[in-house]
Amino acid sequence: MDIRKALLAGAGFGALLAAAAPAVAAEAQNQTATEVETIVVTAEKRAENIQTVPISIQAFSAKDIETQGIKQSIDIGQVVPNVDIAMVAGPGNQPIITMRGIGLNDYDTNNAGPNGVYIDDVYQSSPAMQSFQLFDLQRIEVLKGPQGTLYGRNTSGGLINFITNKPTDYWTGNLHAEYSSFESYQIEGAVGGPLAPALDGRFAFVENHSRGYMHNALTGGPENGYQNWGARAMVQWKPQSDLSFLFNVHGWQVNNRVTEYRHIGDFVPGTQDNPSPTQCSVAASYAGQCVDLFGYNGSYPNFYEGAYNRNQHLKINDLGAYLRAEWQPGYLTFTSITAFEHNDKIHPEDSDASPNRLLEIDFGVFSNEFTQELRLGHTGGRLNWVTGLYYLHEYLKQNQPLYLFLDMDQFGAFGIPAGPGAGDAIPNPPGLPIALAAKFYDRSRQATNSYAIFGQGDYAITDRLKLTLGGRFTYEPRNFHYLQSEQLQMGGENNFGPIIPLANTEEHQSSNAFNYRVALDYKLTADALVYASIASGYKGGDFNGSFLSNDPTQIAFQLQPVKPEHVTAYEGGFKTSWFNHRLIVDAAGFYNEYNDLQVFILEPETIGIQSILVNILDNAKKAHTDGVEAQVTALPIENFTLSAQFGWLQTRLDDFTTAQNIGGGQANFTGNELPVSPHFSMAAVADYRIPIAAGVLDLQAEVNYRSHQFFDIGNDPYITQDGYWLENLRAGYSWHNDRYEVAGWVRNLGDKHYYLDKFDLTVPFGFIQGIVGTPRSFGVEFNVKY
Numbered sequence: 001m002d003i004r005k006a007l008l009a010g011a012g013f014g015a016l017l018a019a020a021a022p023a024v025a026a027e028a029q030n031q032t033a034t035e036v037e038t039i040v041v042t043a044e045k046r047a048e049n050i051q052t053v054p055i056s057i058q059a060f061s062a063k064d065i066e067t068q069g070i071k072q073s074i075d076i077g078q079v080v081p082n083v084d085i086a087m088v089a090g091p092g093n094q095p096i097i098t099m100r101g102i103g104l105n106d107y108d109t110n111n112a113g114p115n116g117v118y119i120d121d122v123y124q125s126s127p128a129m130q131s132f133q134l135f136d137l138q139r140i141e142v143l144k145g146p147q148g149t150l151y152g153r154n155t156s157g158g159l160i161n162f163i164t165n166k167p168t169d170y171w172t173g174n175l176h177a178e179y180s181s182f183e184s185y186q187i188e189g190a191v192g193g194p195l196a197p198a199l200d201g202r203f204a205f206v207e208n209h210s211r212g213y214m215h216n217a218l219t220g221g222p223e224n225g226y227q228n229w230g231a232r233a234m235v236q237w238k239p240q241s242d243l244s245f246l247f248n249v250h251g252w253q254v255n256n257r258v259t260e261y262r263h264i265g266d267f268v269p270g271t272q273d274n275p276s277p278t279q280c281s282v283a284a285s286y287a288g289q290c291v292d293l294f295g296y297n298g299s300y301p302n303f304y305e306g307a308y309n310r311n312q313h314l315k316i317n318d319l320g321a322y323l324r325a326e327w328q329p330g331y332l333t334f335t336s337i338t339a340f341e342h343n344d345k346i347h348p349e350d351s352d353a354s355p356n357r358l359l360e361i362d363f364g365v366f367s368n369e370f371t372q373e374l375r376l377g378h379t380g381g382r383l384n385w386v387t388g389l390y391y392l393h394e395y396l397k398q399n400q401p402l403y404l405f406l407d408m409d410q411f412g413a414f415g416i417p418a419g420p421g422a423g424d425a426i427p428n429p430p431g432l433p434i435a436l437a438a439k440f441y442d443r444s445r446q447a448t449n450s451y452a453i454f455g456q457g458d459y460a461i462t463d464r465l466k467l468t469l470g471g472r473f474t475y476e477p478r479n480f481h482y483l484q485s486e487q488l489q490m491g492g493e494n495n496f497g498p499i500i501p502l503a504n505t506e507e508h509q510s511s512n513a514f515n516y517r518v519a520l521d522y523k524l525t526a527d528a529l530v531y532a533s534i535a536s537g538y539k540g541g542d543f544n545g546s547f548l549s550n551d552p553t554q555i556a557f558q559l560q561p562v563k564p565e566h567v568t569a570y571e572g573g574f575k576t577s578w579f580n581h582r583l584i585v586d587a588a589g590f591y592n593e594y595n596d597l598q599v600f601i602l603e604p605e606t607i608g609i610q611s612i613l614v615n616i617l618d619n620a621k622k623a624h625t626d627g628v629e630a631q632v633t634a635l636p637i638e639n640f641t642l643s644a645q646f647g648w649l650q651t652r653l654d655d656f657t658t659a660q661n662i663g664g665g666q667a668n669f670t671g672n673e674l675p676v677s678p679h680f681s682m683a684a685v686a687d688y689r690i691p692i693a694a695g696v697l698d699l700q701a702e703v704n705y706r707s708h709q710f711f712d713i714g715n716d717p718y719i720t721q722d723g724y725w726l727e728n729l730r731a732g733y734s735w736h737n738d739r740y741e742v743a744g745w746v747r748n749l750g751d752k753h754y755y756l757d758k759f760d761l762t763v764p765f766g767f768i769q770g771i772v773g774t775p776r777s778f779g780v781e782f783n784v785k786y
Helices: 003-020 062-067 073-079 282-286 552-558
Strands: 057-061 083-087 095-099 115-119 137-144 158-164 172-180 184-196 199-210 214-216 226-240 243-257 262-265 313-327 332-349 359-378 383-399 402-404 438-460 465-489 496-525 528-539 565-578 583-607 610-637 640-655 680-692 695-706 724-735 740-747 755-761 767-772 777-785
Touching (some): 095 115
Antiparallel strands (some): 057 137, 199 226, 359 383, 359 402, 438 465, 496 528, 528 565, 610 640, 695 724, 724 740
């Protein structure tokens, strides 16, 4: 039996059971809005009003998530200033998260970025786990700046915490059905309530489907669609009033056609067969006047069109569970969170985004993660504190075969004319033959253990002045075993010689760090808080995960462990409420100083007549980011809410010359900006609720802006994105105390063509790989809540 049908059938049965049960929850009322609503968050491991927490936080309620169309993690990057999220390989793949200029634009699946992703306080270590379906959420919290004390591992830039809805002791449920452009639909639902005395449960599910918005000129069919589903079941047992156990089991599956990219040729036509092809200007490349190494132009009048020869599916299977135990004797709270996550992914990428076999990669990754956190906290009185222990074990395997120039016999390259055997290996004594058409087999295993002890507390020195002190010590040993081999074309197209080993090496490293937080906050009035803080953060050391040189000497050099990165962050800000809570104005200024910042580079390496690109993970000796953020929310008239968030950002590599001598020399990137870090970003929403008849008409308009940004640390002019606006509209009508709603929406109203990320593959392939943002789309939805 199809597991999805079983889950959906179970959900339907649960919904009928809930509908038949007596409702004991208070119904939502259509009350007139007379003040700006605020959100309760748990950023400091206890429930607090967001306006009283001396940290830069942006939070989204369940209603915000629904009305702003936040369906995947990438959507958060459009609505939170100074936060950008790129899906370098499309939906279902790992996100590249950048906060206040800090991120790791590395598509390797063994390197977690410097911005943590949590679900219900459970850290998602493997990047392949960090792209998941967002459904049945209570809220999302985005914490900016290093969170090195209470969260710790790999949060030197910040973190995102997704908090799910929990079981309740009364029956509740919801259903969301949506249909939109490109034959897309989403069905999401949840039901929960009492199962037995002291035992409550909740079940939630989601299924997404889309035909896709890209057109494949080679097959005539659509691309960039998706097919995925997820489910979550929770049981909460409260044997006594101060003791509870919450068990969560969840899983999700992706079975999409692989995301296709936009191909931008950038060799002057007619020169691609030369030993050294001529690169086009930026203007000529983006005007569609250039070709790749095999002479393919890739330019179509439709921005969302290309010719793609691979037709495999991206497949991801994820399964996880956690057990959370809480005991609250008096003012103390003891918490234990035990979690396990498994992820298995294969992504057969059409890397060259063309009809030819120029560059193709199969990204395969398997990971298991176990975490255990123990916390003891005290809440109440002038002193509040939390202390605890943390342990993580992750085992990760990568299997990533790469296929180069397999159609070279048809097109020729590097001064070699087309013809049978054109791609055959060229003898190159006394070393290895020069690889032309070839298959590279890139495999690795990585084991990570992380141990930490932490504590943080705040003390009210006076009724208005509060001091916060925190610290965390982390010890992290890692092992990395790398194997690489190659198989060269011999005897013409699709014929290959023996497998030649290139590397079989094991590397080890261990690192430790002490992070701290010192903060003061002062209540000017009951509705005005000012604060200042100094905090440090740490990201553990890494290994260059894949796609290294085919020179064994260079491989050994490239596998040298990458040092941990450290940050010291200075922040000051205020949170204020005015006019009887009809206006909220918050702002923060920050300066982050980084040592040994981990950076990712694609660098060309020349062997004989051929150049190839290799991955380099390195440390920039010094870098900094600084900026200002502000958030304004106003209720100028009843039921009309205006909110706007602004971010201004400057980033700079203060001292960075590559340690690795690749391609004939060391590159100096000092003075460059960090990638995916626009100087200015903003998001604004206007929401007007109009009582009509027995219901409420809710009109919402949203606008987002990102200024010019680079996509690599070299500030390559071929891979940038100019500033762009995105506009979204939504109109919904709800009735029966907001229990039922019908709504229609349009996203990307202006049908803006933009890129989420780009990679410069000019050397040696002759093209730019562009990951496009979604076009204009329209949709209708129906929501039921009880």
